Amino acid sequence: MADTLHWVGEPVTDCGVAERRFNLVRDTGLVPGVLWLPAGPYPYPKPLVLLGHGGSGHKRAARQLGLGRWFASKWDIASVAIDGPFHGDRQRQDRPAAIGVDAVTDGMVDDWTATLDALIDLNLIDSGRVAYLGLSMGTRFGLPYVAAANRRLCCAVLGKYGLLQSPVVSAPADAAERVARDAPNQSSRGDEDLVRIRHRAPGTRRDQLAPAGVGSGGGLGGTAADDEPGCEEEG
Incomplete structure (x- = not known):
């Protein structure tokens, strides 16, 4: 069966942003997601940012919600977030360690690919x-996705994920080896690597994944309406 995107409910429009929930129906199960678009009769198609949420978060966590509204209202850019494995509306009784890091990661890579294709x-x-x-x-699953998507993406921002895991992380759930294996496979549409791995300092527990050429002015090509904050949630 081909993947099919079903909208859930009606669009919710606020402060110039239209929010639409959806379920992507796949043979492997439902992928719940949220799409943020500029409201109104703007020309389509739009540039798109895929938003990967953090651990214990979900597709509509505060960071995703804020970024989705900001991209749409200030830059005329669409964005989308989906629940990661075992998070949000995809919570299950088993855990990644029981399934295997590679299987869980490959599943999330496939889900991002299918979501982009559907949109x-x-x-x-x-x-x-x-x-x-x-x-x-969002980097744990995002870096393998960026490696797989390769030149389908014009840029990526990844960070806050350590290659040196805490001792409390069991070996079957440790994704550091997978992340390190995928990192050299990043490439941009130019000649430079999209992602570099830079150690912050000897002995630190967190490495930094730094996009090459950040701030160079290339990328999605949105136009900002203004730089004033607006429509952010309180708190």
Whole structure:
């Protein structure tokens, strides 16, 4: 059966941003997600940012919600977030260690790929202007996805994920080997590597994944309406 995207409920529009929930129906199960778009009769397709949430978060956690609204209202850019494995509306009784790091990671890579394909098929998204942004667990699953997506992405931002895991992380759940294996496979549409791994300092427990050429002015090509904050949630 082909993957099918079903909208859940009606769009919610606030402060110039339209939020749409959806379920992507796949043979492997439902992938719940949220899409943020500029409200109104703006021209389509739009640039898109894929938002990977952190551990214990979900598709509509505060960071994803804030970024989704900011991209849409200030930059005329769409963004989408999906629940990661065992998070949000995909919580299950078993855990990644029981399934295996590679199987869980490959499943999330496939889910991101299918989500992007489904949105492009709806003519909402400019397939030539797609980026990924994920921190913490958003890098754990995001870096393998960026490696697989390769030149489908024009840029990526990854960070806050350590290659040296805490002793409390069991060996079957330790994804550091997978992340290190995928990191050299990153490439941009130019000649430089998309991602570099830089150790912050000897003895630290967290490495930094640094996008090459951040701040160079390239990328999605959105236009900001203004730089004033607006429509953020309190707290």
